[in-house]
Amino acid sequence: MIDARDLRVSFRRGRFGRAKLHALDGFSLAVAAGEVVAILGPNGCGKSTAMHTMLGLIQPEDGSVRLMGERPIPGSAMYDRIAYLPEEPHYHLYLTVGEAVRYYAGLHRRPVPLKKIAGAIAAVGLEADTDLLLRKCSKGMKQKVGIAACLAVEPDLLFLDEPMRGLDPESVRSFRDELKRMNRGGATIVLNSHILAEVEMIATRAVIVRKGKVLRQGPIEALRAAQPDRYAVKLALEEQPPDYLSVSERRDGAILGTLPAARVRDLFDFVEASGGKVISAELAKRSLEDAFLATLEEGAGGG
């Protein structure tokens, strides 16, 4: 579905554009039909630029992109099967919610029935605000308009840049369900998000990016499994805890933290010697966040 190879994109910065910022530095990504791929990375790592380049909105200095086997040309017929929700959408604020969704859907070559448009507006919970001008909508409502415009055209390939931004928990849940439904229907989804817990619930594969390069990618489960086992412990301890214990909280005289499974025996010995007490110790669930942070740390260590 997507075949991006060795993409290089740089932007000119500073006075007279003399400084060069490498937004993408050999970025490669292959996405098969039916996948839900999350691109993860810190701010400014090139996630949005990667999306823009894959969509053909930015021409790479080097490398190649193929979307559904074709070179992406903005405005071409191929875009009939693609929907994109930008990170910072700039809507036509003089339109109402209903007009905006109808307009954005109307820009596709294949006609979108009004029933589908109404259904998309209802799916994001804006049916009562159809006649409200966008300039009077909240940030979250505007985000829902963008989502509804994407849902209305029922795309084969969906690019979502920070789709959960500004959404309330209820909307996040219904949007997540909608994405899952679309994916079950065969849609391929590529999303950028900082909300890793959400990504874990939707994505089948994650790509971790730093400084325009893919550091690691793979199925979510594999990324999580690649992390060493850690224990979550709760201690009653007067003394300063050892360095290998990552303290997350101190509550009512108790210390809560995590540590590598290999150091559990050492901790127990330390607590015993200090006259403290281990209140609880259990194998912690390995999260995508752990994998993400560990990958970034490794990447930073590697240069």
Add this chain to the structure above:
Amino acid sequence: MGRQLLSCVRTNLLFYRRNRLLWLIAVVLAISFLMTMVPALFFQSSSQRFEIAKTIFEYLNQFYFLFAAALGLLSVSSHLRDRSIKMVATKPLRPEIWLGSHYIAAVIVFTALAVANLVLTYCLFVVWSIPLQGGLPLLSAMTVCRCLVLFSFLTFLSMKMHPALAGVLALVLQDGTFYQLSLLTASAERLATSGLHTAFLGGVKYGLLIVYKVLPVYSPYQDAFAAVASSLRADGSHFAALAWTLLYTIVFSALLYLLAAMALRKRRLI
């Protein structure tokens, strides 16, 4: 493509209807029109009535010309400046179609305004028992052409620079000014004593003439239409002049459209 174009045109017309700045400009022009024309409506003689009806017609056409300038400065540039073009550029729609929809919407507005003015003037003629004149539709068509030339020119300029600057530049770049300057330079060239001066002034003259040729002419065949504007009567020769005016308008607008489309292609739309 037709459906996409229709969708864009409909949205552009909504933009005109809901843009507060355009409404403000329209209200200011309407107030100035009313302040000028209302006292004149109390004149009684039939010859004065004819003059009043003619003045109202001319005044409203001038009003539309200024309104066309406002549309040219705002229509495309405001979408580029508020970056709502981003939502269009990421759809299966070529930017050229989007740009073309602005021209079509503008022509619809200019035609609607010109027809409204024509109907109003004919109503005044009927109410005041003045014989109907055949030159009025011709002048209305001329107004639509003038508005489109101005709209095309300002749309292109406002894509390349800030609309305020584009407006000032359009005021400075008047074809008449450059023509007068070229005549002055030609006179100076004839009076020049040294060969160096003559060569320099000759170069300046041709430079000015080139600029004069490139600049938009808002009223081509003005002389041919002067008699129509005065008597509101027209014959076959005037319709021939209108055909040439129409041709000039189409060629000039198409050229500016192509330049604007090229500028749009080069622009980062996200």
